[in-house]
Amino acid sequence: MKSEYKIITDIIKENTRVLDVGCNDGTLMEFLKINKNVDIRGIEISKEKVQICIAKGLTVIEGNAEVDLKQFPNDSFDYVILGQTLQAFINPEIVIRELLRVGKKTIITIPNFGHWKVRLNLLIKGTMPVTKSLPNNWYNTPNIHMCTIKDFVKFSKTIDFKIFKSLALINKDVSNINNSNLFFKNLFAELGIFLIEK
Amino acid sequence: MNIKEKIKTIIVDKPLKLDCGQTISKFPLAYETYGSLNENKDNAILVFHALTGDQFVTGLNPVTNKDGWWSFAVGPNKSIDTNKYFVICSNVLGGCMGSFGPSHENPETKKIYGTDFPVITINDMVNAQINLLDHFGIKKLFSVVGGSMGGMQVLQFVSNFPNKTKTAVPIACTSSHSAQNIALNELGRQAITADHNWMNGNYTSKNTVPDKGLAVARMAAHITYLSKKGLQEKFGRKLQERDDLKFGFDADFQIESYLRYQGSVFVDRFDANSYLYITRAMDYFDLLKQFNGNLSNAFKNTKSKFFVISFTSDWLYPTSENKDIVIALNAIGADVGFVEIESDKGHDSFLLDVPDFLKAFKNFLDQAYNE
Numbered sequence: 001m002k003s004e005y006k007i008i009t010d011i012i013k014e015n016t017r018v019l020d021v022g023c024n025d026g027t028l029m030e031f032l033k034i035n036k037n038v039d040i041r042g043i044e045i046s047k048e049k050v051q052i053c054i055a056k057g058l059t060v061i062e063g064n065a066e067v068d069l070k071q072f073p074n075d076s077f078d079y080v081i082l083g084q085t086l087q088a089f090i091n092p093e094i095v096i097r098e099l100l101r102v103g104k105k106t107i108i109t110i111p112n113f114g115h116w117k118v119r120l121n122l123l124i125k126g127t128m129p130v131t132k133s134l135p136n137n138w139y140n141t142p143n144i145h146m147c148t149i150k151d152f153v154k155f156s157k158t159i160d161f162k163i164f165k166s167l168a169l170i171n172k173d174v175s176n177i178n179n180s181n182l183f184f185k186n187l188f189a190e191l192g193i194f195l196i197e198k
Numbered sequence: 199m200n201i202k203e204k205i206k207t208i209i210v211d212k213p214l215k216l217d218c219g220q221t222i223s224k225f226p227l228a229y230e231t232y233g234s235l236n237e238n239k240d241n242a243i244l245v246f247h248a249l250t251g252d253q254f255v256t257g258l259n260p261v262t263n264k265d266g267w268w269s270f271a272v273g274p275n276k277s278i279d280t281n282k283y284f285v286i287c288s289n290v291l292g293g294c295m296g297s298f299g300p301s302h303e304n305p306e307t308k309k310i311y312g313t314d315f316p317v318i319t320i321n322d323m324v325n326a327q328i329n330l331l332d333h334f335g336i337k338k339l340f341s342v343v344g345g346s347m348g349g350m351q352v353l354q355f356v357s358n359f360p361n362k363t364k365t366a367v368p369i370a371c372t373s374s375h376s377a378q379n380i381a382l383n384e385l386g387r388q389a390i391t392a393d394h395n396w397m398n399g400n401y402t403s404k405n406t407v408p409d410k411g412l413a414v415a416r417m418a419a420h421i422t423y424l425s426k427k428g429l430q431e432k433f434g435r436k437l438q439e440r441d442d443l444k445f446g447f448d449a450d451f452q453i454e455s456y457l458r459y460q461g462s463v464f465v466d467r468f469d470a471n472s473y474l475y476i477t478r479a480m481d482y483f484d485l486l487k488q489f490n491g492n493l494s495n496a497f498k499n500t501k502s503k504f505f506v507i508s509f510t511s512d513w514l515y516p517t518s519e520n521k522d523i524v525i526a527l528n529a530i531g532a533d534v535g536f537v538e539i540e541s542d543k544g545h546d547s548f549l550l551d552v553p554d555f556l557k558a559f560k561n562f563l564d565q566a567y568n569e
Contacts, residue, residue: 017531047538047539047554054505054537054562054565055561057565057566057568057569058535059534062538072528073531076531
């Protein structure tokens with residue numbers, strides 16, 4: 001089990017209603033269903049992944065979060081999860097607003113573009129970083145809106161949402177992010193995990 | 199054995215008030231079953247057929263001696279696994295495979311009903327078929343499934359009887375027949391009624407059949423069941439048993455010959471008046487209007503688990519219309535899954551060997567059954 005999934009599972013309370021946006025092959029959904037007994041739905045853009053989810057007995061809608069979140073009423077889920085996909089949207093701002101509208105709470109995880117390896121890559125090589133977690137080239141990457149942990153924290157003030165929990169994942173270790181350590185977490189964390197509310 | 203002996207029928211005693219205002223009672227409903235009902239009676243699936251289907255879902259249709267219309271999807275180890283599930287399918291009201299329809303005799307006049315038969319709706323169809331549950335002593339179905347008009351019946355069934363099924367699978371359908379759908383059906387009806395042999399619907403008493411009109415209706419409809427790409431790949435401009443164009447109006451092209459064949463075999467198995475009545479029922483289908491413009495209200499009392507399926511190349515009941523159903527269900531927090539299957543086979547995809555569809559359909563049912 002990915003450390004990321006464990007952290008998300010720890011945040012989510014039992015017997016709640018959860019929507020996993022970009023649910024992939026349903027691994028997290030299954031894990032949450034078993035461990036937290038949640039009523040969970042997924043949205044997934046890939047037909048192949050949707051098929052895998054159906055075979056697991058998961059309730060998944062084939063769709064694009066950028067347009068298909070519209071159909072859910074306000075506050076229709078206790079938690080909405082967006083795992084490492086914010087950077088792939090054409091308009092992340094609209095998506096975040098939609099997540100906050102549909103979910104009472106939203107959990108967003110962000111691959112940190114401020115990580116020192118990424119920075120070093122660009123500094124030394126002078127080319128767009130290609131790393132283990134970001135394996136695509138600039139011309140074929142689905143990740144068109146990369147941001148750093150610091151960017152996301154700043155963003156919370158721009159579009160006015162509250163961050164209730166911010167966690168950094170560094171070599172499978174989880175730690176809290178706060179104002180005083182933000183500089184270092186932004187340099188060393190591979191992943192930022194945020195619990196936010198409107 | 200004559201045809202009647204091959205058809206199982208229940209007589210519905212309970213009066214049924216139709217949407218048109220008339221009440222019918224003691225009417226026959228023809229059905230067929232596959233697999234066996236388990237002890238708990240919780241493994242039954244009610245299959246609804248489409249416009250030109252009938253109760254003979256799979257195996258050999260004893261009347262036409264051809265494969266059942268959903269042989270790819272229903273049978274041992276198939277999507278609807280008859281080793282596991284008990285499948286019931288009935289010929290719709292207004293149909294011509296044994297259920298009460300316009301080819302029946304009016305007991306009062308001793309004449310064939312023809313166009314004196316009351317106009318039937320999708321709502322009437324499912325209200326008639328609910329009687330099959332009582333007949334088999336089934337309190338709650340495991341699933342209601344169907345494609346095209348069968349899918350419309352699925353939606354209407356769940357709306358009318360929210361506690362009567364655990365799951366529902368509407369496939370390649372709509373919640374409201376579009377202007378294009380109505381236009382295409384009207385084309386078919388006009389072809390039939392323009393045939394001199396139609397005789398205002400009294401062709402049986404005149405010992406004739408409007409076969410030309412019915413064949414044209416079928417040909418036109420058949421085109422709508424396929425996709426442009428599918429047609430092009432299968433037929434292209436290939437010529438029919440000739441090396442060059444003949445500069446006449448015979449079937450030079452394979453597609454012409456194919457359509458003529460489809461038309462000609464159809465008239466042997468289908469009644470022209472039934473075609474009028476059933477297409478009318480589809481045109482009148484508007485679940486949205488039934489619930490004053492809020493489709494969600496159609497499903498607000500149900501706990502059924504839905505799985506909606508559409509096909510990329512289906513332009514008759516496109517993905518957008520299937521998605522409207524998903525949207526309405528999500529708006530009330532219903533349990534609904536959805537997948538759009540990639541296929542070049544058009545609307546007909548749900549009847550054909552489309553592995554991704556058959557796989558998703560099977561996985562959904564089998565997983566839901568184990569829950």
